[in-house]
Each structure stands twice: as C-alpha cells, then as structure tokens.
Amino acid sequence: MMNRNKYSIEEARLLVHRSLDEVFDQQEQQALVVVLAQFPELEVERQQLEEMRQLFSQLQQPAKPGFAAQVASSVLSDHSWYRPLISSWSSVAAAACVVLALSLGFVYYNSGTLETEALLGLEDIQVDDVYAFE
Amino acid sequence: MEASLHDNLLIERARSGDQRAFRQLVERYEPMVRSIIGGMLGPSEVEDVAQDVFIKFYRALNKYAGNAKLSTYLGRIAINTALTAADKRKKRPNALSTDHQLMMHKADRSQSPERTELQDALQQALGRLSEEYRTVVVLRLVQGYSVSETAALLQVPMGTVASRLSRAQKELQQYLKPILNQG
Numbered sequence: 631m632m633n634r635n636k637y638s639i640e641e642a643r644l645l646v647h648r649s650l651d652e653v654f655d656q657q658e659q660q661a662l663v664v665v666l667a668q669f670p671e672l673e674v675e676r677q678q679l680e681e682m683r684q685l686f687s688q689l690q691q692p693a694k695p696g697f698a699a700q701v702a703s704s705v706l707s708d709h710s711w712y713r714p715l716i717s718s719w720s721s722v723a724a725a726a727c728v729v730l731a732l733s734l735g736f737v738y739y740n741s742g743t744l745e746t747e748a749l750l751g752l753e754d755i756q757v758d759d760v761y762a763f764e
Numbered sequence: 765m766e767a768s769l770h771d772n773l774l775i776e777r778a779r780s781g782d783q784r785a786f787r788q789l790v791e792r793y794e795p796m797v798r799s800i801i802g803g804m805l806g807p808s809e810v811e812d813v814a815q816d817v818f819i820k821f822y823r824a825l826n827k828y829a830g831n832a833k834l835s836t837y838l839g840r841i842a843i844n845t846a847l848t849a850a851d852k853r854k855k856r857p858n859a860l861s862t863d864h865q866l867m868m869h870k871a872d873r874s875q876s877p878e879r880t881e882l883q884d885a886l887q888q889a890l891g892r893l894s895e896e897y898r899t900v901v902v903l904r905l906v907q908g909y910s911v912s913e914t915a916a917l918l919q920v921p922m923g924t925v926a927s928r929l930s931r932a933q934k935e936l937q938q939y940l941k942p943i944l945n946q947g
Binding site: 640643644687690697 | 783786787788790791794795798799802803810811814815818819822882883886887890901904905906907908910911912922923925926927929930933936937940943944
C-alpha cells in the first residue's frame with residue numbers, strides 16, 4: 631500500500647476509515663494525503679463519518695445500578711455455577727464412559743452375560759471354593 | 765494491556781467460582797453490551813437481552829482462550845444474541861415495531877427532552893437500516909470499535925467493514941437530513 635501514486639477506491643476508503651481511529655506512521659500519513667487528493671469525495675465522507683460518530687455516540691448507554699448483582703443472582707438461581715465444572719471435566723467424563731463400556735464389553739465377551747455374578751467375577755465360583763478359604 | 769491482564773485475572777477467578785470476580789466483569793462491560801443491544805434492537809429489550817449475553821458469557825467462561833480481547837469476545841456474543849432476538853421478534857405475530865417501542869420507552873425518561881428526541885430520531889434511523897449495515901454502524905459509530913476490531917468481531921475483511929459503513933452512512937444522511945441541517 632505504501633509509496634504509490636494510485637490506489638483503488640476500496641484501498642483508499644479503507645485507509646480513510648482507518649484514519650478515524652488509528653495513529654498513522656509517516657508512510658501511511660503520506661498515503662492518506664495521496665488518496666485524499668485522488669478521491670476528494672473521501673474527504674467529504676470522512677467529515678460526515680466524524681459528524682455521525684459524534685451524533686451516534688449519544689446512543690451509548692450507561693451501566694444500570696444493580697444490574698451486575700441481578701445477573702449474578704440469575705446465574706446462581708439457574709444453577710449454572712456448575713457448568714464451568716462440567717465443561718472442564720467433560721473430557722474426563724467421556725474417557726470414563728469409554729473405559730466403562732470397554733470393561734462391560736470385556737466381561738460380556740468372557741462370560742456371555744452381564745449379570746451381577748459375572749460383573750463381580752463370581753459366576754464360576756463353587757461351594758468348595760468357599761470352603762477352601764476356611 | 766494492563767486492563768486485559770486484569771480481565772484475564774478476573775476470568776481465572778470467575779472460572780474457579782468467584783462470583784465477585786464475575787460481577788466485576790459484568791460491571792466493566794455492561795455499558796458496552798447495553799449500547800450494542802440498544803443500537804441493534806432499540807431501548808425496550810436491552811435489559812433482558814443484556815442479561816442473556818452475560819449468562820451466555822458465564823456459561824462459556826472456559827471456552828474463552830484469551831486470544832481475542834475480552835471486549836471483542838463479549839461484543840461478538842452481544843451481536844449474535846441481538847441478532848437472534850431480532851429474528852425471534854420478526855417471528856412473533858404481534859411484534860412491536862421500533863416506532864412503537866420508542867413510544868413506550870418515552871414513558872420512562874429522566875433525561876432532557878431535546879436529548880431524548882434526538883436519541884429517538886437516531887434510533888429510528890438505525891432501525892431503517894438493514895441488519896448488516898446496522899451492525900457495522902453500531903460497532904463503528906455508537907461503540908467506537910476500530911475498523912480492525914469490527915472486522916475481527918464480524919469475521920469479515922476490513923474492506924467489507926469500510927464499504928458497508930460507507931453505504932450505511934449515505935442512507936443515514938438521507939434519514940437524518942432534518943437533524944443534520946439543523947447542526
């Protein structure tokens with residue numbers, strides 16, 4: 631964009647609009663002089679934008695006393711305080727679900743059932759095995 | 765930069781459940797959020813929609829990575845929430861027009877009459893713009909975001925921001941002729 635004598639209207643407009651908020655270095659400042667000479671209508675547009683900005687800044691709204699407390703209480707009342715926890719633990723919960731599913735699959739593969747005895751590994755236990763512990 | 769560091773500290777505290785830190789963040793960004801919503805929807809829906817914005821922000825606290833400035837992040841939530849509210853309003857069969865809303869809002873005034881008349885005229889002019897143009901005008905002229913901040917917020921090129929504002933500004937010149945001629 632720098633060190634040129636001609637700019638497209640889009641480039642020129644962008645530079646003019648940026649000049650409303652940004653502090654330009656020397657090169658950009660020179661480019662701005664060139665585009666304003668090339669497109670005099672952009673100087674008018676810049677003045678109109680400055681005027682509009684002054685007008686529309688009157689629609690800025692002040693803070694309302696008590697609003698922040700109201701928001702904080704509604705955050706608490708819908709119990710969303712635990713949501714950050716859910717979102718930070720969601721990957722751990724997902725991993726635990728995968729481990730649980732794999733474990734159940736393993737039990738079913740080995741014993742052909744998911745009954746309590748199979749889950750506890752007691753499906754093959756015999757009365758003699760119990761006496762053996764005594 | 766200092767403010768942004770401070771924001772990050774408050775966010776860290778809010779993430780760990782510190783309600784006071786969250787409240788401080790709300791207090792800091794409330795005027796910005798109110799101005800964006802007021803500009804997009806008119807004065808009557810500001811309260812409810814602003815509350816929605818901060819509740820969404822709270823729920824997304826862990827998603828904020830700190831890459832964008834918090835003002836940009838919250839600005840984006842505010843714009844998206846306002847656009848969703850505008851869509852809902854359009855679908856309501858007995859939705860109030862911006863003019864009606866302004867008439868109702870006049871009952872609740874504490875500022876000087878000249879100032880509020882001017883504000884009403886500005887709000888009505890904004891209401892006549894397309895959503896695309898209104899969004900850019902609210903961000904650039906009401907809220908004072910720079911071209912690059914507005915582009916980041918709307919996720920469009922900077923040239924698009926400039927050309928939309930240029931066209932919107934020409935429309936506004938027409939709608940606000942009486943006011944501009946007075947000045």
